[in-house]
Every structure is written in C-alpha cells, then in structure tokens.
Amino acid sequence: MEDLLYIISQCTICKAHLPLGPRPVVTANPKSKIVIIGQAPGTKVNDSGIPWDDQSGKKLKQWLNVTDEQFYNTENFAIIPMGFCYPGKGKTGDLPPRPECAPQWHKPLLDKMPNVELVILIGAYAQKYYLKNNAKRTLTETVGDYKMYFPKYFPIPHPSPTNRFWRIKNPWFEEFIVPELQNRVEEVLNKPSSSRE
Template identity: 70%
Template sequence: MQDLRQSIKNCMLCKAHLPLGPRPVVTFNSTSKIVIIGQAPGTKVHASGIPWDDASGKQLRSWLGVTAEEFYDERNFAIIPMGFCYPGRGKGGDLPPRPECAPQWHTQLWEVMPNVKLVLLIGMYAQKYYLKKDAKKTLTETVDNYQEYLPRFFPLPHPSPRNRFWLTRNPWFEKEVVPELKQSIQSILTNSIQDGD
C-alpha cells in the first residue's frame, strides 16, 4: 500500500496538461468502508492538499450526516476522484477530470481496499465511468433511480454551490434521497464500530 501511495504521489502522467502542475489529492486505507468518487480537485483543494476542503465538501458532509473528523478518517472514507489533480479552467468552470487518471489508478486502488461497502458516485463523470450502460440519459434520472444501483453504488449530484439551481428544481433529492443516504452511511459506520474497525 505504501508503494501505491508513493507511486500516486509521484505520478506525472498528465503533467503537460496541468496548469498548476501535478498534485494528486487522494486518500485511502485498506480498511476504508465507503469510497467517494467525485470529479477532480479545485484550486482551493489543490492549494491545501485536503480533499473536499471547500464549500462543496461542507455540503457533502451535511448530506452524509457526518462530522469532518469522521469524514477525514480513512478507516471510514476513501476519497478517490476521477482525476487526482486540478485539471485547469475552461469557459464554464473547471475542466473535466483528465481521462488518463481513473484507468491508470482506480483498479489498483480497489485491489488494496477489500472492505468497501458503498461507493458514492458524485457527478456525471463518475456515474458514466462506473455505471456505464446502466446510467440513465441524465444525471437527474440516474440520481432519481438511485435504488437500482444499491447496495454497491449510490449516485449523487455534485454538492457545489453552483448546483443550487439543480437542488431548487429537484426538491425531492434533499427531501427523499438525502435521508436514505444518511441512513446508509450511519448503518455502515455503526457496524464498523461494532466490528471493532
């Protein structure tokens, strides 16, 4: 596992395409129970090196019903984005995650995390990559049909403040889906404590 951590830290695969240079932001442990797969770090996370260290992270922790301490405990959560480094900025915000990253690293990471109970797929890139043909035509449809993907996957919208419009248009998400999400998370974390993890 230490070798894998070092290999990821030293990764230069996309160096030529990264405006701020490589700084992979990923956390994992052999005992991680829940994996969070988002898009890629933003500039704030690139600067701090701490995943979800921004307004999106605060919103995500609220949806999950966990404290920052629980969230950053690698025994609970592994945080593995689709792209480990900040990809740069485009016209409408950050660029998509670099396509080289997930095929290079994700399979190796699954091999060292045998205890995963749930994978949170945050946003369209993670959902398309992992759900493949089972993903619906839109993110909204995929999230609305989240029960189809359980118990392995739980698809979610991105918790970015920019997504407020989506949340306003889809009040069912925070009313119906978030309580189910919190329950799933608490069940896994509670069982982990009882099992002595």
C-alpha cells in the same frame, strides 16, 4: 497501500495538461468502508492538498451527516476522484477530470480495499465510468433511480455551489434521497470492521 499512494503522489502522466502542475489529492486505507468518487480537486483543494476542503465539501458532509473527524478518517472514507489533480478552468466551472487518471489508478486502489461496502458516485463523470450502460440518459434520471444501483453504488449530484440551480429545480433530492443516503452511510460506518485485511 502506502507504497501505491506514494507512487500516485509522484504521478506525472498528464503533467503537460495541468495548468498548476501535478498535485494528486487522494486518500485511501486498506480498512476503508466507503469510497467517495467525485470529479477533480478545485484550486482551493489543490492549494491545501486536503480533499473536499471547500464549500462543496461542507455541503457533502451535511448530506452524509458526518463530522470532519469521521469524514477524514480513512478507515471510514477513501476519497478517490475521477481526476486526482486540478484540471484547469473551463468556460463554466473547472475543466473535466483528466481521462488518464481513473483507468490508471482506480482499480489498483480498490483492489487493496477489501472492506468497501459503499461507493458514492458524485456527478456524471463518476456515474458514467462506474455504472456504464446502467447510467441513465441524464444525471437527474440516474440520481432519481438510485435504488437500482444498490447496495454497492449510490449516485448523487455534485454538491458544488455552482450546482445550486439543479438542487432548487429538484427539491426531491434533499427531501427524500439525502435521508436515505445518511441512513446508508450510518449503517456502513456502524458495522463492525470485517476481519479481512
């Protein structure tokens, strides 16, 4: 795993398209129990090199009901975005994650994590990539039908402040689904580690 993470840290596949240059932000461990697959780092995370080190990350940790210590313990969570580097600014928010990243790196990483029990899919890019034809027409429908993807996947919206209007329009998510997410995360984290390495 260390060798693979080092190779990823040197990746320049889409260098020509990255306004701030390559700076892959990804964490993983052979013992990781939960994988978080989001979009791509924003400028703050690009600067710090720490995944979810921003307002979105604060909200995500609230939704998961975990401390910083739990969240950044790679034996608990691997953080593998759809794009590992900051993609640049779009008209509203950041540009989509670069399409080269996930096909190149996700499978090699996941193959080295035999203990993963839960994959949290944050936002439409991750949901379409992993759920394929099982993803619904809209993110709202996919998130609303979250039980269909159990036990492996749990689709949720992006916790970004720019997404607050979605949350206001869909209060059922934080009222009913977040508690289920918290229960599932707690259940996986409290399970004794498997002996598989």
